[in-house]
Amino acid sequence: MPISVSDMQPILTVDRIEVRYGKVVAATDISLVIGKGEIVTLLGPNGAGKTSVLKAIAGLVAPADGRIAFDDGKTVHELAGKPGHVLAKLGIAHVPAQNIVLPRMTVEENLEVGGRFLMSDRAALQRSVRSLMDRFPILAERRTQYAGLLSGGEQRQLAIARALVAKPRLMLLDEPSIGLAPKTLGEIFGLLKRINREDGIEMLLVEQNVVKALELANRAYVMRVGAMDFSGPCEDLARDERLANAYLGS
Amino acid sequence: MQGLTAHFGGITWAFVLDLFTDYGLFLVSALGLYVLMSAGQVSLGHAGMVGIASYSAAVLAVKFHVPFWLSLPLTGCIGMVAGMVYCYLLGWRLSGFYLAIGTFAFGEMMINIWLTSDYLGGAIGFSGIPLLARWPVLLIVLPPIFYALWRIEHSRIGLAFRAIRDNETVAGSMGINVARTKLMAWMIGGFITGLGGCLHAHRVTVITPTEFGIYTSVTMLLAILMGGLRTFWGTVLGAAVIYFGPWLTTTSEPRDRLMFYAALIVILMILRPQGLLASRAAR
C-alpha cells in the first residue's frame, strides 16, 4: 500500500528492515515513516513482531537488513546497526513495555539517570529534573521512595518523565497501556498528547489497546505476523471493515 | 618420534592398567553425578558425597571387619540414604546456582567434620583400609552400572529426568511428580556414588578429608560438562578426556601438565560450548 509522504517532512524513515533472532525471523520488509509533529502507532496482534521493530529502531537489536534514517534537524543519521546508547545520544528515547524503572533507585535518582549519561551540563540536568517534578506532581511527592515500590501507573509516569529529561527528539513507546487501570490509562494517554503538542516530540507507539491508540495517533501501521499489512490515517483504519474485523475485534 | 618414545618410554603395562583402573573408579563416582545432573540437580560438592561413602566403607572394613563384597552394596545403600538426605535438605529447596553452592557448602562442612573427628583419623586421615579394588572388580561393577544407566535413559524415568532439567514448571504441568523424580535421581545417583566411594577407599587405602574438596568435585563436574548431558556415554568420554588428557598433553613436569590442561578447558569451552557428545539443545 503506498504511503503518501509528499506533504510531510520525515524525521524517521524505516526502509524495508528485517529483524531476526538467530534463524528466527521476527519481522521482515518493514517500512514506516514518522513525519514532523506526528504521533504514529504500530498495531497488530500478539507476536506480530511490533516490539522487535521498535527494538531495532531503538538499537537494542541490530536489523539484519534494511536502512533506518533519522533526521535530527541538522543532519540525517544512519541508525541501523548502531548500539542503543549511541541512539539515545542522538535524541531517541525508548520506553520499553516492562521493567521500565530502576527498582533499587529512588524516584529522583531514576530521573537523574535519564540525563546523567546524555547531558554534560550538570546544572542543566538538575534544572530539567526539577522542572519535570513540577510537571509530574506525583513524582515530586514520591521523590525519595524506591521506584520499585511505585504503582504501575506511577512507574509509567516515571519512565515517561525519565525519557524526557534529556529533551529527546523522538519517543518510542512500547505498550504504555500495559497493566494500567482504565482511569490511569486515560491520564497517561492525555499526558502523551500534551508532550507531543507542548514539547513538539514525535512519537512511535506500539499498542495492543487499539481504540485508545487510534484516538491518540495521527496515523497507524498494522502488522500481521512479521510483515506490514496496512498503513494510513487512523480514521481510514477505523473505517476499513476487513481490518477492523481482523484486528480491532469490533 | 624420539620425544614420544622418551615421553612414553617409562610406561609399562602395569602402569597402564593402573591408570585405567583409576579412570574406572573415577568414572563410577562421575556417573553418580551424571544421574543427578541429568535431572538438573547440579552438585558442586559431589566429592563430599563420595567422601561420605568412602569413610563409611573405611569404618565398615577397619572397625567392623565387614567383608568387601558385603560392604560394597552396603556402602551403595549408605550412598542412597545420603542422596535422600541431600534431596530433603537441598534438592527440594534450592535450584540452579544456589543448589550448586549449597551442595558445595555441605561438602565443605563434611570435610571439616572429618577433620575434627579423632575416630575418623582427623587431618592425618583414615588408614589401614585393605587394597581390594583392583581391575577385575571394575569388570564386575561397571557393566551392571552401564546397563542400568542405559535402561534408565530409555525409560519413562529418564524422560522425566530430562523434563525436570529443562523446565520444572512445565514438567510439573505435564503430570510429572517433580519432587518424587528429584528424589529418584538423588537415590540412584547416591547409590552409584556410594559404590564409587567404597571402591575409592579400597583403592587408595588411606583417605584424608581434604581429598574430597572442591577440586575433586569440579573435576567430576568437568567430566560431565565435557561429555554433555545427552547420554551417559558422554560422561564416559568426558571422564577419559579429564583423566588421560593431562598424561597426553605434555612433558613429564606435572605442573606444565596442569597448566596446559587448564588452557585446554578454556579452549574447549569456547570451541565446544555444548560438550563433546551433545546435541545442540542439550543445555
Added chain:
Amino acid sequence: MAEYLFEQFLIGISTGAIYAIVAIGYNLVFGVMNVLNLSHGAVMMVGSFGVLLLFYLGIDNFWLAVAFGIALALVTGLLVERIAVRPLKGNWWNIKVATLGAAMFLENFVTRLTDGRPMPYPRPFKPVYYTIVGDFEVSNVQLFLIACSLGLMVAMMLFLRHTTPGKAIRVVAQNPDLAQCVGVNVQQTMVLGFALSAALAGCAGILNAVTFGSTYPFVGQFLGLKGLVILIVAGIGNVRGCLIVALVLGVLESFSVVAGGSQYRDLVAYSALVLTLLVRPHGLFGEEGRTGREI
C-alpha cells in the same frame, strides 16, 4: 584472657574486612554481567605475587610494588574477561568452567615460576605496638590494614553511589536494556566492572599477604571460597550486606579458634552457609526476585 580476646577480635575484623573486599569483587562482576567469575581468587594471588615480582626485579619500594601488584591484577582480570568470558556470550555454566580453567592455569603457572613454596612477604613499616588501656595493645600494621580495607570499602560505596561510571554500573546491574536506553555504553561498563573487580582482588591479595606475612600460589582458593560464602549468605547484589556479613564472619571465625581450635574456623563458615541456604535461600539481605538460575 581479655587482652587475648581483644587481639582475636582485631584479627577477626581485619580478616573480615578482607573477605568483604573479595565478596564485593564477585558482586561487581556478577552485577554487571550476571556471571560468576571463578578466577577471582587466582587474580588475588597474582596481585600478591606482583608485589614480590617488583622486589625480585630489584626495585625496593613497597608502595611502588603495591601499585604494580594492583596493576598486574587488573591486567590479568581484563585478560580473563577477554579470553574466558566474552567469547562465551553469557552462557553462565560455561563461563564458570572457563574462569575456573583460567584460575587453574594462573595458579599452576605461578607455581611453576616460584616452585610453589610460600614466599615471605615484605611489611610496609616496622611494627610498633601502642597500648590503649591496660594490657590492650594494637600495632600500627594492624591499624593500617583495617584502615585500608575499610577505606577501600567506603571508597567503593561512594564511587558506586555518586560518580557517573559508578551509576552506570548500578544501572547496568539493574537492567542492561534500560541502561542502553538512557545512554549507558553497556559493553564498556561491563569491562569497567571487571577491571574494578580485578583491582579490588589485587588489593585483597596484597592485604591478605601482608596480614599473614606470606603468600603462596594457591592462596586464592581459600580466599575465593570465603568470598563466595559471604556473597551467598549476604545475598547476591548487596554491597552493604556483604560488608556486614564479612565482618561478622571474620569475628566469628577468630572466636571459634579461641573456643575450639583452628580446625573449627572453616566449619563455622560453611555451617553458616548451609544454615542460611536452608532458612533463607536468597541470602540474608537478598531479594526474592534474583534467582540463581542465571548466574
